[in-house]
Amino acid sequence: MTTTVRTRVAIVGAGPAGLLLSHLLDQAGIDSVVIDRRSRDEIESTIRAGILEQGTVELLDTIGEASRARTVGHRHDGIELRVEGEGHRIDFAETVGRAVWLYPQHEVLKDLIAARLAAGQDLRFGVTAEGIDDADRPRVIARDAEGNPFEIEAEFVVGSDGSRSVARATVTGSSTGGYFREYPFAWFGILCEAPPSSAELIYSTSPEGFALVSQRSDTVQRMYFQCDPDTDTTAYSEEQLWDELQKRVPGTTLKKGRIFQRDVLRFRSFVAHELRRGRVALVGDAAHTVPPTGAKGMNLAIADVRLLAAALGALLIDGDERLLDAYPETASRRIWKAQHFSWWMTSLLHVAPDATDFDRRRRLGELRTVVESEHGRAFLAEAYCGWPFDA
Numbered sequence: 001m002t003t004t005v006r007t008r009v010a011i012v013g014a015g016p017a018g019l020l021l022s023h024l025l026d027q028a029g030i031d032s033v034v035i036d037r038r039s040r041d042e043i044e045s046t047i048r049a050g051i052l053e054q055g056t057v058e059l060l061d062t063i064g065e066a067s068r069a070r071t072v073g074h075r076h077d078g079i080e081l082r083v084e085g086e087g088h089r090i091d092f093a094e095t096v097g098r099a100v101w102l103y104p105q106h107e108v109l110k111d112l113i114a115a116r117l118a119a120g121q122d123l124r125f126g127v128t129a130e131g132i133d134d135a136d137r138p139r140v141i142a143r144d145a146e147g148n149p150f151e152i153e154a155e156f157v158v159g160s161d162g163s164r165s166v167a168r169a170t171v172t173g174s175s176t177g178g179y180f181r182e183y184p185f186a187w188f189g190i191l192c193e194a195p196p197s198s199a200e201l202i203y204s205t206s207p208e209g210f211a212l213v214s215q216r217s218d219t220v221q222r223m224y225f226q227c228d229p230d231t232d233t234t235a236y237s238e239e240q241l242w243d244e245l246q247k248r249v250p251g252t253t254l255k256k257g258r259i260f261q262r263d264v265l266r267f268r269s270f271v272a273h274e275l276r277r278g279r280v281a282l283v284g285d286a287a288h289t290v291p292p293t294g295a296k297g298m299n300l301a302i303a304d305v306r307l308l309a310a311a312l313g314a315l316l317i318d319g320d321e322r323l324l325d326a327y328p329e330t331a332s333r334r335i336w337k338a339q340h341f342s343w344w345m346t347s348l349l350h351v352a353p354d355a356t357d358f359d360r361r362r363r364l365g366e367l368r369t370v371v372e373s374e375h376g377r378a379f380l381a382e383a384y385c386g387w388p389f390d391a
């Protein structure tokens, strides 16, 4: 037998975007139901990126003390670009008067889930959406954890269901319809038990390729090095992993420790051709993905949600469709700025497999143009910290 629930907004996907949207709607007095095919435990333990823009932290502040971004996370006032061993600090405070916070995505998810459950949110784990019926009078067709049919009838449906979105097919007419680009490299990521090797993040480019020295806490560190997209995570011994990392970060002796997690992150740039059809809209990775170099993924998802929450408020409270009609265009402006920045940071710092000596020298010239100019540093800092929300 099919269970049917009714709500004003059905949210497919309990990632940062879906959960924050349910919170903002709740603040406006709008009920929603959030479903996710994963278990709570799976959601809270998936390792993702860790940089929050200032605007993201400010929006998370609206969930109150449940947001630990400022208390457990760490404020970073700059990053270092390491160019073949030569360090250049990009000072965010000095160039744009803003900062970012290092606070991993799964911690953001723990905070949001706790806050939503405490507020009585109808949040269902282990419920798999199979499709959305009728973009104009939408109904989410799903299965619950036991495999029984489950449906949500809603005035509006939001697809915040990640890069393999089920909702996307209803909006774009196909599950893949979008602007798309792949890259000939990926990141090999590790988590290790060690003290930080540096006070701030180091984005390092060297003839051997790119590496990022990031952090998680005083005792756990996150680092990445450029690798082939088809690399097998078991291909390296621990010692080889440290060698691969170390040779890409000349100028700093990395502090080593037991490596307890490894993964390969493939790079894709993607923007769906459409972000809305009728009473269905896409946000976050369902709408777009970026390579991780600029740390834009989650921040961009949160920026979509900010716009869509306001648009749904106007629609469902005042019957005013104007913000919703404008959503694809307004969201696209920031999406394409972030696409450009992510692509640019990626191209600037990685060594393409077929790069010639000319390419390498041209890239170094471009890097110097950026780091040796006040305008270049400010361009990077503004994009990294996040463009003001009304821009």
Ligand code: PHB
Binding pocket: 048, 049, 050, 051, 201, 212, 214, 215, 222, 292, 293, 294, 295
């Ligand atoms: C991370 O800490 O996982 C991280 C930080 C910065 C990035 C990407 C990932 O650009």
